[in-house]
C-alpha cells in the first residue's frame with residue numbers, strides 16, 4: 001500500500017471512530033451507565049478518549065453517578081434529598097427507586113433532616129376520596145358568631161347525633177367534625193409532650209343545658225351555665241377539658257394552633273373551636 005493510501009485509510013478509520021464515539025456520547029442513556037460495573041468509570045481510561053464531545057457526557061455521567069445510591073462514594077446529593085419526592089426516584093436514574101429512598105430514617109441520616117420532618121414528608125398523600133377536615137379549618141363554614149351553618153339548621157342543642165362526629169379516644173364525646181378532628185390532633189400533640197388532656201363535656205343537648213342551669217346557675221348571675229339555647233356546647237363547638245396545671249399551660253400555649261380558644265372568663269376548662277382558616 002502506498003503511503004498516501006495508507007494515510008487516507010487511517011483517516012477514514014479515525015473518522016469512523018469519532019462518529020461512533022459522538023453517537024454514544026449524544027444518545028447513551030444515563031441508565032445504561034449506571035448499569036456498568038462501578039470500576040469501569042474512573043479507571044482513567046475512559047475520560048480522555050471521549051473528547052471532544054465527551055465534556056457534556058462526562059458531566060451528565062458524573063451527575064448520574066453522584067445521584068446513584070449504589071455508586072462508590074456516591075449517594076444522593078443532600079440538596080436532592082432535601083426535596084426528594086417520596087416514591088419517585090430521580091428520572092435520570094431510569095430505574096425503580098431503591099428501598100432506602102423511602103426510608104425516613106435513612107433520609108434523615110443522610111440529609112440531616114429531622115426524622116419527624118422526614119417522616120411527614122414521606123407520608124403518603126391523603127386519598128382525595130376521603131376528605132378529612134384539616135386542623136383548625138372550617139372558617140368559611142361558620143357564621144359571624146362562629147356557628148356552623150350546617151348545624152344551625154337544627155337549632156342549638158337540637159343537633160342529631162349523625163350530624164356530629166365522635167372524638168376518637170374521648171369516650172363517645174361528639175363535636176362538629178372539624179372541631180372533632182382538631183381536638184384529636186391537639187390531644188395527640190399534647191400526649192407527645194407528655195401532657196394528658198381529658199374531655200369532660202362536648203356537645204350538650206338543650207335539655208341538659210336546662211338542667212345545668214338548675215344545678216349550676218346562670219353565668220350572668222355568678223353561676224356557670226349559659227342561657228339554654230345559647231351555649232356553644234349546643235352547637236358542638238365547645239369542650240370542657242380536664243386540665244391539671246401543666247395541661248392548662250399547654251393549652252394556653254398551643255390550643256389556638258388547633259383552633260381552640262379560652263373564651264369564657266372564670267371557666268379555664270371551657271375551650272371553644274374558632275377555625276383559623
Ligand SMILES: [Zn+2]
Nearest residue numbers: 238239240270
Ligand atoms: Zn363549657
